[in-house]
Amino acid sequence: MASEDASEYTARELMVSAAAREIDDGDVAFVGMRLPLIAFQVAVSTHAPNAMSVFESGVVREDPADGFLHTMCDLPNLDRAVSTTGMLDVMGRLARGDIDVGFLGGAEIDRYGNLNTTRVHAGDREIRLPGSGGACDIACLSDRTVILMAHEPRRFVERVEYVTSPGHGEGGDWRDEQSVQGGGPNALVTSKATFGFDDGELYLRTVHPGVDADEVAADFPWDLRTREDVTGEAVGVTDAPSSEAVELIREFDPDGFWTRG
Amino acid sequence: MPADKTASMAEAIASIEPGSTIAAGLALEHAIPFAAGHELVRQGTDDLTLVGPISDVLFDQLVGAGLVSNVRAAWTGNVSAGSGYNFRRAVEGGELDVENHSNFSIALSLHAAELGVPYLPTRSLLGSDIAGEPQFRITEDPFEGQRVVQVPAIAPDWTFVHVQRAAPTGDAHLWGNTGVTYEAVRAADNVLVTAEEIVDPEVIKSDPSRTRITREQVTAVVEAPFGAHPSPVAGRYNRDNEFFLEYAEATRDEGGFDAWADEWIHGVESRAEYREKVTRDLSVREPTTAAEVTYGQ
Numbered sequence: 001m002a003s004e005d006a007s008e009y010t011a012r013e014l015m016v017s018a019a020a021r022e023i024d025d026g027d028v029a030f031v032g033m034r035l036p037l038i039a040f041q042v043a044v045s046t047h048a049p050n051a052m053s054v055f056e057s058g059v060v061r062e063d064p065a066d067g068f069l070h071t072m073c074d075l076p077n078l079d080r081a082v083s084t085t086g087m088l089d090v091m092g093r094l095a096r097g098d099i100d101v102g103f104l105g106g107a108e109i110d111r112y113g114n115l116n117t118t119r120v121h122a123g124d125r126e127i128r129l130p131g132s133g134g135a136c137d138i139a140c141l142s143d144r145t146v147i148l149m150a151h152e153p154r155r156f157v158e159r160v161e162y163v164t165s166p167g168h169g170e171g172g173d174w175r176d177e178q179s180v181q182g183g184g185p186n187a188l189v190t191s192k193a194t195f196g197f198d199d200g201e202l203y204l205r206t207v208h209p210g211v212d213a214d215e216v217a218a219d220f221p222w223d224l225r226t227r228e229d230v231t232g233e234a235v236g237v238t239d240a241p242s243s244e245a246v247e248l249i250r251e252f253d254p255d256g257f258w259t260r261g
Numbered sequence: 262m263p264a265d266k267t268a269s270m271a272e273a274i275a276s277i278e279p280g281s282t283i284a285a286g287l288a289l290e291h292a293i294p295f296a297a298g299h300e301l302v303r304q305g306t307d308d309l310t311l312v313g314p315i316s317d318v319l320f321d322q323l324v325g326a327g328l329v330s331n332v333r334a335a336w337t338g339n340v341s342a343g344s345g346y347n348f349r350r351a352v353e354g355g356e357l358d359v360e361n362h363s364n365f366s367i368a369l370s371l372h373a374a375e376l377g378v379p380y381l382p383t384r385s386l387l388g389s390d391i392a393g394e395p396q397f398r399i400t401e402d403p404f405e406g407q408r409v410v411q412v413p414a415i416a417p418d419w420t421f422v423h424v425q426r427a428a429p430t431g432d433a434h435l436w437g438n439t440g441v442t443y444e445a446v447r448a449a450d451n452v453l454v455t456a457e458e459i460v461d462p463e464v465i466k467s468d469p470s471r472t473r474i475t476r477e478q479v480t481a482v483v484e485a486p487f488g489a490h491p492s493p494v495a496g497r498y499n500r501d502n503e504f505f506l507e508y509a510e511a512t513r514d515e516g517g518f519d520a521w522a523d524e525w526i527h528g529v530e531s532r533a534e535y536r537e538k539v540t541r542d543l544s545v546r547e548p549t550t551a552a553e554v555t556y557g558q
Contacts, residue, residue: 055438056314056440057290057291057438070341070500070502071317071340072290073289073438073492074290074499075493075495075545078438079549084436084437084438085438086439086440086441086443086444087289087314087365087440088372094365094385095383125353126353127349130315130336130338131334131335131336131362132335132336132364132391133363134314134363134365136365136385137363137386141385163388163389164391166387169388175388181387
């Protein structure tokens with residue numbers, strides 16, 4: 001049963017809801033950490049009851065954890081999992097092409113969806129970031145990926161300084177030419193808008209309620225394409241999260257550690 | 262009689278030479294051998310190379326203590342807070358070499374070493390700048406000409422693992438997710454097992470399917486209850502998220518780590534005393550007991 005739109009929600013709750021919609025029923029999702037953890041739990045509780053989640057630590061789950069998760073290895077995620085196993089078991093599924101959708105984040109993203117989580121510059125100063133973790137593997141090998149990022153103009157760059165996780169490279173057929181196995185980024189969800197990829201290039205698909213499309217375009221250092229350029233259909237408005245989705249998010253993140261504040 | 266490999270933490274760590282390569286934090290955020298790491302800090306065992314997928318502040322602590330020359334890892338930071346500030350300062354100051362990996366490439370490096378082969382190929386990393394890091398080679402496979410990345414073996418001098426229970430022989434049970442624990446155990450010259458509990462060998466032999474660490478791989482066994490705090494251990498205690506956040510705040514500025522280590526490492530005589538200092542309730546309040554498993558003849 002479809003539930004009504006929620007009347008109040010945070011930008012991050014909307015991101016989680018939009019990310020959850022990127023998981024189809026029956027998908028095997030490579031989840032990772034932070035907001036995607038909650039997005040999977042929402043998806044499997046609503047429109048995708050047959051989705052499965054795998055985590056690089058070696059966890060396979062079919063249902064939401066019965067308790068809040070700061071990390072994929074928190075005990076509620078291990079308790080009553082379908083399987084707790086090792087990394088090569090899970091990475092083997094990814095390498096064989098068994099993962100339908102993988103989730104990624106990044107400090108920087110460029111025009112073709114390449115992500116950097118290794119090092120950035122603030123002026124002349126180099127800042128060392130934590131690195132790939134499993135992100136590079138998810139980016140290379142998943143059938144499709146969905147990227148979640150805070151909407152901050154400094155994160156949008158013409159070309160990332162270091163390609164930690166390859167997107168569509170230089171656009172077009174770059175992934176095939178470079179023998180990169182998976183399909184690459186399918187969507188970017190920020191705290192202001194959602195984006196698709198056309199011929200490997202990012203384009204603005206929808207803006208979140210109350211956000212102006214021209215303002216979003218101004219945050220990018222290149223001439224951002226829009227859905228109108230790609231399909232002829234005007235830029236839409238992101239569906240608000242359903243009240244059911246918001247209730248679930250607040251159940252999974254009761255103190256708002258990830259989704260409020 | 263099989264050898265009794267039990268030792269005190271101080272004895273076990275004293276046998277590790279400066280300049281060693283140590284793999285640790287192998288079950289990712291789960292069961293990280295913090296107590297063993299803290300003894301390295303007490304003893305000042307330095308010039309270390311650290312190997313692991315992600316370390317969730319264990320590596321940051323050893324870097325903060327000035328013990329580390331090289332990190333070969335996929336991710337180094339604080340999963341709760343993001344940055345590992347000691348790691349950042351050391352890299353940005355040019356004091357620490359980092360070999361950038363992905364989780365899969367670290368797993369393959371350790372897997373190659375346990376198989377006794379010099380490298381293993383993967384189709385991951387292609388298209389990333391990680392594939393261009395100097396330790397890797399991009400080649401064609403000799404059979405079908407596919408483009409692959411060759412990942413070199415990494416054989417640590419020591420692997421540290423924390424488990425729920427081990428026998429004095431070194432045979433051990435670990436449950437919950439295990440990450441690259443077993444690959445790293447078999448890849449290493451020496452293995453230090455720290456255990457929540459030392460048990461009778463008959464306990465281990467009652468469930469041999471759970472026993473994937475066996476005595477011939479193990480150099481020393483140390484009883485270290487609460488030895489993985491602030492990381493969680495399946496069935497024993499929950500993750501202490503606040504501790505990770507407090508650690509991030511305490512180490513944000515240069516010099517902060519020394520004060521933190523004075524309190525939490527140098528300022529405690531034993532893990533029991535450390536445990537007394539942790540006041541949050543991390544107990545497993547709703548334990549799940551597995552259905553009985555029967556062997557026999």
